[in-house]
Amino acid sequence: MLHGVYSSIKAAHRDALKLANSDARGVYINHDDKMVIPNLKLVKNIFAGEFDVKLNYFSETKMVSVLKTKLKE
Numbered sequence: 001m002l003h004g005v006y007s008s009i010k011a012a013h014r015d016a017l018k019l020a021n022s023d024a025r026g027v028y029i030n031h032d033d034k035m036v037i038p039n040l041k042l043v044k045n046i047f048a049g050e051f052d053v054k055l056n057y058f059s060e061t062k063m064v065s066v067l068k069t070k071l072k073e
Helices: 009-020 040-047
Strands: 028-031 034-036 053-058 063-068
Touching: 009 040, 009 053, 009 063, 028 040, 040 053
Parallel strands: none
Antiparallel strands: 028 034, 028 053, 053 063
């Protein structure tokens, strides 16, 4: 299910946190083979200079994916 298309990493991060956080036990991402709590600075660093990257935000009950792509016409 597609929830939105964003031009801002900040807005995509905010909405991914809201969608994944259903049980108030926290939202995590896998980064460098570790489960870490996502923050905007970390997400920006993961996406910096990269294209076609998928980042999964997850809690115990939900998962939300954020994709960064470079569209070509």
